[in-house]
Amino acid sequence: MELENISAYPEICHKILDNLSRKLPAHLTYHTLGHTIDVANVCNHYIDYYMVADSVARLIRIAAVAHDYGYIVSPEGHEERSIAEVRPLLSDYSEREISLIEGMIRATKVPQKPHNLYEEILADADLDYLGRQDYPQLSGRLYEEFLHFGVVANDSQWLAVQIKFLESHHFHTDWAKRHRSDPKQQVLKRLKQQASSAPESSQKAS
Incomplete structure (x- = not known):
């Protein structure tokens, strides 16, 4: 599976995807790099559908590729682990932008409780396969x-x-x-x- 609209992704996304490809444990059969790319591609669809502004679309794409980043450490509490692992890579982003990214990642935790449209996008993209x-x-x-x-x-x-x-x-x-x-x-x-x-x-x- 390939990442669609790859030129729209900031450099941080490529770093995360590279780390996932190298560090995800081999025993993961579902939470793989392929799953992350699938979620990112679904988010691309939502970005187009809702005509999301580029400034926010960039944050959605970061959240999409980072939402399972914590699996490189452990599946336990992986949403918070994902946030902790990705935060050092976000030095060029404002606290407001980081907060939006973190909210989107948390929105993928089951049971899902998104609080805004962007969190709804991540939540639905993560489980898009349920209706496919x-x-x-x-x-x-x-x-x-x-x-x-x-x-x-x-x-x-x-x-x-x-x-x-x-x-x-x-x-x-x-x-x-x-x-x-x-x-x-x-x-x-x-x-x-x-x-x-x-x-x-x-x-x-x-």
Whole structure:
């Protein structure tokens, strides 16, 4: 996957992406460089859709490439770790700009609680795949990661986690509500059908 509109990204973004490519642990199958680029590309779409001013678009792009930067250290509290890791690179930015970047990164934390449009953009971009055709492939990668960290132990537990998450999640921007909510509900419907048709012994294992 390639970063779209690459010339619009400030130098700091290229430094972050380079560090991610070199330092992200190999056992991460979902929170990869590819995921970061995907989120950045989705943010590009939102920037165009909402005609965001260049001065703010630059901050959105920084937040997009930095939102999982903390994974180079640990998945625990990675949003705050991302903020701590990226702050030394922001010496050329004002405190107001840094605060906006940090707010956008925090907005990706689940359960998501964005406070303005820019935070809504990051939140929805981070989970854009929930309403896309590549959901099965990307959720499969997340399943592998959850298995590695012991978040789930088997298919039935993973199915239950997916259903619970999709039931509680909602998109924030008007664009995502129109274009991602219905496909996400179809995914949820299929998962519930899968759960109801699972053997009783498998359901008990969850």
